[in-house]
Amino acid sequence: MYLENFITDYQAWQGGESIFIEAPTGMGKTSFVLDQLVADAMNNQQEVLFLSNRYLLKEQIKHSVAKRQGIPIEDNNWLEEIEEFEGITVISYQKVQVLMEMDNAERYLNRERYKFTVFDEIHYILEDSIFNPHIYYLLQFIQKAQSIKVFMSATLEETKNYLLNTEILGKIIPYSNVRLNEFVEREQLDGYIYQCLGRQKYIWKYSIPKQRRKLIVKYFKDFHQIVELINRSEEKWLIFVSNKASVGSWKSAIRKSVDVIYADNKEKELVDQIVKYERFEKQVLITTKLLDNGVNFKDQQLCNIVIDTISRVEFLQMLGRKRILEDETANLFIPKKSLKYFSGYFNLSIRKSLDLVNAGRTSEDLMKECFADSTVYEMTRRFYVVRDGILMLNPAGAYKLSLIAKFLCDMQEAMQEDEWAFIKEQLKWLDMQEDFSEENLLPDVRKEKVYAEVNEYLKRSAGVWMDKKRQNEFRQELGKLFCEAGLYEKRGNRAPGKQVIEKIIKTEFPRYDLEVKKASRKGEISLWRVEVKKDVLDNQNTF
Numbered sequence: 001m002y003l004e005n006f007i008t009d010y011q012a013w014q015g016g017e018s019i020f021i022e023a024p025t026g027m028g029k030t031s032f033v034l035d036q037l038v039a040d041a042m043n044n045q046q047e048v049l050f051l052s053n054r055y056l057l058k059e060q061i062k063h064s065v066a067k068r069q070g071i072p073i074e075d076n077n078w079l080e081e082i083e084e085f086e087g088i089t090v091i092s093y094q095k096v097q098v099l100m101e102m103d104n105a106e107r108y109l110n111r112e113r114y115k116f117t118v119f120d121e122i123h124y125i126l127e128d129s130i131f132n133p134h135i136y137y138l139l140q141f142i143q144k145a146q147s148i149k150v151f152m153s154a155t156l157e158e159t160k161n162y163l164l165n166t167e168i169l170g171k172i173i174p175y176s177n178v179r180l181n182e183f184v185e186r187e188q189l190d191g192y193i194y195q196c197l198g199r200q201k202y203i204w205k206y207s208i209p210k211q212r213r214k215l216i217v218k219y220f221k222d223f224h225q226i227v228e229l230i231n232r233s234e235e236k237w238l239i240f241v242s243n244k245a246s247v248g249s250w251k252s253a254i255r256k257s258v259d260v261i262y263a264d265n266k267e268k269e270l271v272d273q274i275v276k277y278e279r280f281e282k283q284v285l286i287t288t289k290l291l292d293n294g295v296n297f298k299d300q301q302l303c304n305i306v307i308d309t310i311s312r313v314e315f316l317q318m319l320g321r322k323r324i325l326e327d328e329t330a331n332l333f334i335p336k337k338s339l340k341y342f343s344g345y346f347n348l349s350i351r352k353s354l355d356l357v358n359a360g361r362t363s364e365d366l367m368k369e370c371f372a373d374s375t376v377y378e379m380t381r382r383f384y385v386v387r388d389g390i391l392m393l394n395p396a397g398a399y400k401l402s403l404i405a406k407f408l409c410d411m412q413e414a415m416q417e418d419e420w421a422f423i424k425e426q427l428k429w430l431d432m433q434e435d436f437s438e439e440n441l442l443p444d445v446r447k448e449k450v451y452a453e454v455n456e457y458l459k460r461s462a463g464v465w466m467d468k469k470r471q472n473e474f475r476q477e478l479g480k481l482f483c484e485a486g487l488y489e490k491r492g493n494r495a496p497g498k499q500v501i502e503k504i505i506k507t508e509f510p511r512y513d514l515e516v517k518k519a520s521r522k523g524e525i526s527l528w529r530v531e532v533k534k535d536v537l538d539n540q541n542t543f
Contacts, residue, residue, distance in 0.1 A: 025320030053124035100137035
C-alpha cells in the first residue's frame, strides 16, 4: 500500500492550512507529491514548490521529475543547474534561508503561483538546528507562506510538536480535534477572519502505521568488531558514522573496496551512481548524515547496515535508506555505548551550550563576550544569527538542545542501573524490545587477541625481580596493551602506575599477582615481580 491509497481527500485542503504526513520510508511520499499534488496544482493553473534538506535528496527528486516528464537524464551535469520544471520547482532549504536573510524570497512565497509548498524531510529544522542557526530564517518562511503547507517525514513527531506548540502555524482552537478515520485527524485554526467569511481552516495530521522490517540486530562496542566481519564478508555494507573524523580509522582498517561520501567529499561519479541507480558499486560505503534521508538503496547485495548515532530521528532515517523487500532480511549493527560516553557528551558538549542559550544575555553583552572569548564565539555562532546588527537566537536550536540534554541525562540515569540501557533504547526505536539478548553482542576478537598477548607477556615476566629501569619498561608495555584492550585510558605519555596495574591484573588476569619488595634502607628502590598463582585454574583468561 502506498500513500496515495491513504490520502484521498487532499482536494479538500485550503490555502493557509498545514498538512502533516508521517509515513514510513518506502510508502511513496515523493510519488504522492509528484503524481497527485503536481497534477492537482496544474489543473488549477498553479504549481508545487518542493523544498528538501540534502544535496543528494534534491538531485534524486529532480531526477524523478525529469523521468516523469521525459527529459533526457543520461548526463546529470546540466540537471544540477535546473530548478524549475513543468508544474514544480525544486530547491533546498539552504537556498530559502539565504533568500529570507536577504529579504528576497517573495517569488517563492507567491500564493498565486504555488498552490502547495512541500517541506520534505521537515525534521531538518530540529535535527540540524544545533549547528545551523540559519534555520531561524526557514522558520520565518514557514510563518509567511500562505499556500497549502505540506510537512513530510518518516520521523515527524518532534518537529510536529514544536511547530504546533510554538503556534508558528497559527493558534489551534482547544478541544477542536476530530478523528476522521484511523489514519487522519484534524484540528481547527482560530481566526476571526475565517469565522467572518464562514470558512474554517484546519491542521491536518496523517499518520501511516510503521511496517515491521525483517532485521537481525547485533551489538558492538568497538568498530574493530565490525571491521573483522567486513573483512570476512562478501556482501555489501552501508556504514553511518557519527562524525567524519572517524572515517579514516574505518577506511584504513577495512581490507575491502571502500567508497566514502560526506558533505565535503561528494565524488561526482559516486553521486551520479547513487542518484541514477540507487546503488553503489564498491563493497562498502561509509557516510555521515549526508545520506540520512531521502536517498534510497534498492540493492539485494546490500545486506548489512551499521548505524552509530544517539539520535532516534537520525537512526530511523539512516535505517530507511535501505529498502528492505518482503523476501529480504537485513543485518543491523548498533553500538553499545558506555555511561562515560553519555556523561562526557553532556559535560563537554551540551552543558555549556545550554547555559549560553538559557542565560538571557542581551545581544550587546553576548557580542562583547564573543570578542573576548573564542569558545563563547564558537558556541554563539551555532545558535545565533545577526539580524539588523542584533544577535537573534534560533529558537529551534534552543528547543532541540533541551531535548538532547534531557535524553543524555535520562540515559545516564538509566545506565547507572543497566549497562544495556542504550541498546534497549535503540531496540525500542525499532519496536523490537522483546528481542534483546546479551548473546547478540559481537565477540571482540581484537580484545581477545590483546588479552592473550598480555597473558603471554605476564608469563614471560614472571619470577624475575625488576629494577627501576625494568619497571618503567614493564609499565610502558602493559600500558600499551591495556589501552588496546580498552582497560586503560592513556593521558599523554604517562604509563599506568603500580596501583592501576595491580587493580587491572587482579580483575582481568587473576592468574597473576604483582609482588612488591619494599626498599629496606634509604637509597634503595622497591622491586617488582610477577608471580603465577598456584590456586587459580590454568584456563582462566588464557583465551
